[in-house]
Amino acid sequence: MRxxxxxxxxxxxxxxxLVDTFGNDFESLKNQLAFLPLHSSKTVSEKD
Structure with a gap:
């Protein structure tokens, strides 16, 4: 446990x-990666 x-x-x-280095861009990228399994690749591509 320790x-x-x-x-x-x-x-x-x-x-x-990393957040200090890259700022909010990294945070939003991390959030996108976290939700990636919930969406198809097509949906993620259309966002951009």
């Missing part, structure tokens, strides 16, 4: 670093 918490902590730190 190991998992450490991994999540590291992942959170990396995510924070």
């Amino acid at each position: 190991k998992r918490a450490e991994i999540l902590s590291i992942q959170k730190a990396v995510d924070t670093c």
Whole structure:
């Protein structure tokens, strides 16, 4: 359990670093990737 918490902590730190570096663009990209399985590729392409 502790190991998992450490991994999540590291992942959170990396995510924070990336968001600081790339700003909201990275955050929106991450959100798009998170929802990707819910949509077909065609739907995602039409958004652009």
